[in-house]
Amino acid sequence: MQLAIFTIFSIMCIAGAILVITLRSPVSSAIALVFVMCTIAGLFALIGGLFVAAIQVIVYAGAVMVLFLFVIMLLNIKDELIQRDEKKLTRILGGVLGAAFLLEIGFFVRKGLTSGSPGLFMPAPNEFSSIESISTSIFTKYLFAFEVTSILLLVAIVGAIMLARGKGRTET
Amino acid sequence: MVLLDYIIMIAKVLVIFGGLMGMVAYMTLFERRMVAFIQTRKGPNRVGFEGLLQPIADAIKLLSKEDVTPVNANRIIFNLAPVLTFVPALLTIAVVPVADNVSLFGKEIRMVISDMNIGILFILAVASMGIYGVILGGWSANSKYPLLGGLRASAQMISYEVSLGLALVGLLMVAGTFSLTEIVEQQDSILKLGIVRQPLGFILFSIAVLAETNRIPFDLPEAEAELVGGYNTEYSGMKFAMFFMAEYAHIITTSMVVTTLYLGGWQGPILPPVIWFLIKVVFILFAFVWIRGTLPRFRYDQLMRFGWLVMLPLALLNIFVTGVILAI
């Protein structure tokens, strides 16, 4: 049952990801990416990571992707032109890199990536998805990283506003 | 036994969603009659006794209308947008407990579709998905008024979502749980109600909810005077009806959430729990209509300034004060 759900979600996820990089209309790409985010949230929830699944939907699907759509609509970005052949090198490079990774996966799958590791599916303790235990470790063990993240976000806000505001209204 | 579980589950879903759809239909009539009363008009009172069949007449009218798609519209997204608005509006109800646990066939049945321990996060996640229908509906019609409406809607909903989430943090600090069922169970006396323990949080949450549902005074995305019909200008027939139903479903589910979080949900003396729950929900719905009947609309820059410079600092202040009180 779990495997069946996993298969369905992962097929939808991969199909969505392929759509993201092949569709030429940026809006359609963005919608496909939202779909991918949601299926990934489903995959997290499937192995008990409910908190991360919720955060994934709230932050990624709900905020970051809306920002993407907002920028696409604001700038009215047209469909990507079909001039891809002109850039042969990057296409070949991309193909080679992608193929190399896929070969690597195939190799490890044949070899049995984790065959020696302890029990593949350990029943998770109850704390695994409990918000209480996650927040306890964020605010004790990882407090420093947490604080640094807040500074990172502040820097990102200031940077984004400075960049997007331009050099005042005088320049047209 | 497993079969019985499935039957109970399906029955719960059918009863709760059926009830919700019925409420959506009659919410339209309720709103029109109430607004008419506030404006000393009569409102629709001809179809059936006192207009009770009006929703059915409206449905038949909308179903039989021609379904127009603009020539330059992006057809797939244009058809997808009403669904994307409607589904998140309905989904929220899945975590709202509508009544106390009931014993039936020797089993204890929880009167909530899914009692997950991240209930509030689920509500926030679903609320954040509700933006897509509006923004895509506005964009896909390939027409200027809907596009402006869609952009306004997305900016407004993102801004107020921040206040919505932060207003909830105070309540979460007091309650100490994310599960809606537990939050309701905690509010078993009048001094323990969310509204008593978090008065500022309640006000902020209610205002943010008004903005999230695009209701007056925050209905900028569909301001008739400047944007024709906003993001749904180009929609007609059943697709328009879906946007309309989504708005009302959204109002009803958020009223249920407000009831659950701040007004004690199904808790109450003498009367059965479901009745108490419905009384409180109808009261909030009446408040929605009341506000619509009394307040004028914000201007767009006022709306943004209010969201970021008033709501957000107040929500942070609420968290700070709650923290200080809890620490003492």
Next chain:
Amino acid sequence: MATLDHYLILSAILFCIGIFGLLTRRNAIGVLMSIELMFNSANINFIAFSKFITPEALTGQIFAVFVITVAAAEAAVGLAIVVLMYRNFDIVNVDNINFMKW
């Protein structure tokens, strides 16, 4: 039962798709979206390792939350750069922005 292998393979495939998109998209928005795909594949790995190798430590989940935060910051700054690019050059194709000085 879905095992660690399943999750790792899925994340590797997503990563490949992301890399391919990153190298072939010409649109700056498309490039950013490909990067988001790669972030997501990293997140899948974090969650899967956290669940299957050390379910009691929760470290993977917390790192996934941090990754999501970083990705949000990255998207905000990246999109601001796209807006700036569009304002100054009227294009969002990354190939055409190939001069250091104007």
